[in-house]
Amino acid sequence: MYNVDIVCPVYKGYHYLEPLYESFKIQKEININKIVFAITDSKDEEMDKIREFVKEKNITSFEVSKEEFSHSLTRQKAIMEYCSSNIVIMISQDIKLTNDEVFKNLVKDIDSGKTVYNYARQICTNKSIEKYIRKKNYPTESYIVSNEDVERMQLMAFFASDACSAYNRDVFIKLGGYGDFNLMMNEDQMYSKIILDNGYKKKYCADAVVEHSHKYKLKQLYKRYYEAGKFYAEVKVFDNYKSTDSGMKLAFYVLGQALKHFDLPVLFRWLPDMTSRYLGMKKGRKAGKKNNG
Numbered sequence: 001m002y003n004v005d006i007v008c009p010v011y012k013g014y015h016y017l018e019p020l021y022e023s024f025k026i027q028k029e030i031n032i033n034k035i036v037f038a039i040t041d042s043k044d045e046e047m048d049k050i051r052e053f054v055k056e057k058n059i060t061s062f063e064v065s066k067e068e069f070s071h072s073l074t075r076q077k078a079i080m081e082y083c084s085s086n087i088v089i090m091i092s093q094d095i096k097l098t099n100d101e102v103f104k105n106l107v108k109d110i111d112s113g114k115t116v117y118n119y120a121r122q123i124c125t126n127k128s129i130e131k132y133i134r135k136k137n138y139p140t141e142s143y144i145v146s147n148e149d150v151e152r153m154q155l156m157a158f159f160a161s162d163a164c165s166a167y168n169r170d171v172f173i174k175l176g177g178y179g180d181f182n183l184m185m186n187e188d189q190m191y192s193k194i195i196l197d198n199g200y201k202k203k204y205c206a207d208a209v210v211e212h213s214h215k216y217k218l219k220q221l222y223k224r225y226y227e228a229g230k231f232y233a234e235v236k237v238f239d240n241y242k243s244t245d246s247g248m249k250l251a252f253y254v255l256g257q258a259l260k261h262f263d264l265p266v267l268f269r270w271l272p273d274m275t276s277r278y279l280g281m282k283k284g285r286k287a288g289k290k291n292n293g
Contacts, residue, residue, distance in 0.1 A: 002087060002103070003031045003033055003085050003086075005083040005084065005085040005089070006034070007038065008092070009039075009078075010038065010040070010050060011039070012047075013093045013094060014046050014053070020091075020093060021035075023097040024097075026100045027100055027102065030104060036061065036082045037054055037059050039054075039062070070184065071183050071185055072187035080172075089107065090167065091164050095122075096210060098209045098210060098211055099209070102209065105205055106119075107166045115200070115202055116195055116202065117165065117171075118202060119160045119166075120163070121138045121140075122164070122210055127263065128265070131213075140206055142206040143203070145192075146201045150196060150241075155242060158196070160192045160204075161188055162187065163212050164212075165188065171200060175194055178190050181235070185224075186231050186235075193238070221277055221280065222280040224280065225279075226284035229280065229281040229287070230287055231288070232285060251270075254266070254274075258270060
């Protein structure tokens with residue numbers, strides 16, 4: 001039996017909470033010591049429903065304002081101040097656990113001491129570009145990454161996702177969490193670098209599968225990639241690493257998959273979608289460099 005705490009940042013999305021909570025209860029060989037919701041206050045009726053849900057289910061929670069929320073520091077606060085189990089599972093509110101062994105497969109190597117940070121395989125079920133990107137980024141075979149793999153894998157060595165991940169809490173505290181970086185994205189990538197730099201290992205768990213599907217509008221995609229561009233321009237710790245799988249390669253992989261499956265919705269969306277990503281990243285990098293002088 002694996003003893004865990006679960007941390008879930010919550011912002012609106014009340015309709016996700018009940019099915020997510022129920023999916024926790026069917027997980028095999030998992031003893032949930034505590035569920036922690038890090039709630040960003042939306043100041044609306046949905047916020048009242050979330051507060052009521054937390055009270056009804058006896059969930060531990062704390063609230064932050066929109067201005068206070070940080071992808072790194074809010075999660076760091078939840079793990080350090082509100083959790084007590086040595087294994088902490090981090091999830092997004094909009095994932096779906098695909099079976100009753102997701103958590104077991106996610107945490108088993110952390111429990112054994114082989115790794116200190118693991119992340120799950122994500123699949124997308126809607127007919128979208130995201131489905132093929134998930135297929136590329138989340139393969140069907142598990143693998144472990146150590147500092148020895150960085151030279152070969154370059155930037156991809158630090159790839160991870162807190163949509164569904166597991167942390168060794170003792171190591172997280174020992175290393176100072178995310179190094180007190182106040183990040184609005186990519187906190188998972190930052191933590192991957194921290195643990196690898198300190199001689200620990202992480203694992204991609206292909207047998208821990210979650211569904212994570214989005215339907216982004218072009219404006220939303222542009223904004224996400226703009227923020228990603230800013231991140232890489234402002235956070236200099238990744239400057240010395242190359243991208244072994246460029247955006248161009250990924251774009252043409254998606255196109256090839258769409259042609260292979262004669263996926264018309266993706267084919268029609270492909271050019272404006274990839275253009276939004278490219279321009280967002282380019283403009284974000286430019287803005288980030290400007291902010292750094």
